[in-house]
Amino acid sequence: MTLTEDPSTATPDAPAKEVGSARLRKEDARLITGKTTWTDNMVLPGMLYMSVLRSPIAHATISNLDVSAAKDRPNVVAVYTGQDFKDEQGSIPCAWPVTPDMVNPGHPSIAVDSVNHVGEAVAIVVARSRTAAVDAVEAIDVDYEPLPVVLDMEEAVKEGSALVHDHTESNTSYHFVFDAGEAGTGTDTDAAFDAAEVVVSRRFVQQRLIPAFMEPRSVVVGVTGDNYTLWSATQIPHILRVMAALTTGIPEHKLRVIAPDVGGGFGGKLQVNPEEILALLIARRLGKPIKWTETRSESLMTAHHGRDQVQFIDVAADREGNVKGLRVRLLADMGAYLRLITPGVPALGAFMFPGIYKFPAYRFECDGVFTNKVPTDAYRGAGRPEATFAIERIMDELAVELSMDPMELRRKNWINAEEFPFTTVAGLSYDSGDYEQATQAALELLGYDELRAEQARRRESGDPVQLGIGISTFTEMCGLAPSRVLGSLSFGAGGWEQASIRMLPTGKVEVVTGSTPHGQGHETAWSQIVADELGVPFDDVEVLHGDTAVSARGLDTYGSRSLVVGGTAVVKAAEKVVAKARKVAAHLLEASEDDLEFSGGRFSVKGTPGAGLAIQEIALAIFASHDYPEGIEPSIDAEAAFDPTNFSFPHGTHLCAMEVDTDTGFVKIRKYACVDDIGNIVNPIIVEGQMHGGLAQGISQALYEEAIYDADGNLTTGTFVDYLVPSAMDLPHFDTGNTTHAAPDNPLGAKGVGEAGCIASTPAVVNAALDAVRHLGVKDILMPMTPERVWRAIHQGGDGGARAAEGSNAYGGARTTESGIEEAAK
């Protein structure tokens, strides 16, 4: 691990700086020992429990639903069906109508007449204990009239396909286009391709993934008169409050949402869940508190999934390897319904396909497609991993076609350090960075030259274990997001963030953030920032979050936004506190404001040694308010909202060395090195943690994870026996490093790090495996690269997918056409 120098020890005379120091996370003791309130720990007096009967059929009309036997079961209070809520349940909101004519079929929280995916709620038992509720669910009798099941996107978009929703005209929800030529950010794409010397075309598959957060979703609703409190294991208490109020009709001011400590989300808890709405509706109807906690099986089956795209990508270049154009067509699986940002995920990715390269022309098209599967939505990286995979994979393919070194090809086309800020063909303004510098550092960390030599030796001797090196030179857009940009993309909300700082009489500090953590370490990082800004001890800062009654405004945590947007709001609030305190200090010190210096938590009078006041003394003085300037309010507390002017664009070079056992197809990462530029670092340990977790998830997409449905639409990977997530045992040591180019668009100079590892790593891993076996005739291997797929690709040709297609919707070679390389004769 190489870290930037710890600034707290850099200059011995300056006051010690918290920002940049490797503080251990202050929240970890309670999170790790469980000595905290997780939603499922909560017990309210008289609380009832709900259990959900879920459809075992992917597509059917409900012809008969008899709940009478369940009602008679012991301790059952009520049993509800969709009929009971059809007039008040509204639709799970979709906040991102990506096109004006997007078809949203509506998403009932509980099925009324028909079911559209396995796991959809069909009936609910409310009982005095959880076990009584679960037992009674078994007594419900349902008859289903099966309808044709739509699972395969490429089939679903064909004329005459069976429909997921019979009231829609087709299975296509929307057709989203970004054309750089039309947008004025690039030249005409077709012309670029017509004129190109070389065109490489590929079809890549982004398999469906399950976020698999550790803490299952859990909801508790408390009722006090006509006030409701919704505790939920959610990433988005603020957004949930607005959306739940709009959906249920509970007035927003009568609804308080609390996300207590939340055990992971990865985007999977960036949602307004049907069960949250149902718990509110039932609590309102019964006037009683209610709890629902999902089982792991329910979680895998019904919490939204991620990815699931078929990508058709064409790149045009000249023979010297200068890229000339990029064309992307996506089929993006929406699942059966549109949830909060289901349609927006691929649209967000639209802007990242050009990656770090200077494409003069670019066109992106995406069809959002309905299938009888659980909806997709945000999953770590949301749109950007998919885009990064496609561009980093096809750059390798182009290099092969041109017989060029893949790094040389990238170098030839990437944005040079002196070109920042750089406006891309997708219209984004990349903020800062140096791709060459990160690449040099990563090559050194990996030991690139030795590994290339070993690769040659193994190839020469025909070693059964072959070695490959994979590259991913990535960037991503994060720090969501400038509100005006979101508006221009038809997103239903802004991207600002809110913070407030309360100076307590004893000199302690409360920081309220609207960016709700669910494992990221906000409490530590925010404390470090405030400690520096106000000159107070790290331990004197308490960070409050996650309760809409405490943190009134906020837009929560996703899109690697917390530090760069929420942390900036904290800085702005602290600046206001200091400005307000300065007035009080000037008054008490009988000095002019201009003569005061603020440093290390003390206002001192220039040229008058010894005269000064600590900010804590001012907090006490203003609490007493016996003596403060005329014309100001008796408070130095402050609040700030920050709306970013740009995204932040972390970048990095990720290198993976992979051993492929050609006898068995087993792949093993030999070494993984990456150097990321995430701007200034507030806490290197938190950064390291985010990188490791992100790498694990990105590598896992390449090697392990895939949500597979059988031909009837049942999730066959419905437990962790079949849906493989790796443990530390399966992952290599990570050699990580950083270069530092401060982000120009926020005062911290920080870029987001939450998703970088996950976005960058997947193509590096796949490229590495292909590099190991390309000389054996392998051109592609489907993800996840199971040993069987790798083995078949080596020994039987194709991408190894054929077998997986049998009897399931797993992406298989049967439907993978051998994508040809066209060469325009010139």
Added chain:
Amino acid sequence: MIPASFAYARPTTVDEALQAIAAGGEDVKILAGGQSLIPVMRLRLAAPETVVDITRVTELRGVREDGDSLVIGAMTTHHDVITDPLIAQYGKLIAEATETVADPAVRHRGTFGGALVHADPAGDLPAVALALDAEFVIAGLGGARRTVPATEFFVDYLTTALADGELLVEVRVPKLGSDWGVRYEKFNRVAQAWSIVAVAAAVRREGSRITEARIGLTNMGSTPIRARAVEAALVGADVSLETVTAAAAQAAEGTEPSSDLNAQADYRQHLARVLTRRAVTAAAGL
């Protein structure tokens, strides 16, 4: 999920256990480490009327010697097997295979007997027991004991020769001395997963010749199976890579492995050949 409700008994002796089983009604389940039974009950794939918890039957725990045999109590946990000195000396193949089972948490609860009675074709211990010609000591109501050889114990997918009301007491395996070399070669995708295919090999050498070979295959059919053709080809052969490779090429003979998300049958057969070569190569000290 939550299991359906059931009656619960927690005997402390084998006799009490047998009585509790007899008195438990139509559908009785014996609870050993619970690592297979509890998940099945939570998913409500099993909903027994009575659960007889034998974790307090101390006489079923532990490893002892009896002449040329090792006797392993049914309730000996995987962890205790791995750390047992007798196993370390005479039962290395068992230890090697047990070390690949799941993770430390599961190994501290799961038991040797439970893993064998559960008879999952992907489980690691049945093939080892079969390769070693283990004998299963079974107690029935009234305390009557019978002994079943491994070749008859594993009847079908998740099915053994145990009759209703019977309890597995202990398992006897021959001690393997220092003239034996062993290897358990397991193939799976992540460290904590079940075997896609695995091979248990024990080979006895005299000088440069193989005099005995025992090969058990995991997950190559609905029960564990012996790779008899490989064994026959190895016995009497000179220890060399060529002979081992040639013998291992017969590893999939007569197997009918299943096809699932991890592997199609033909790939499993291929793996059986590769893993057998690797296991025997290592066991023979090549």
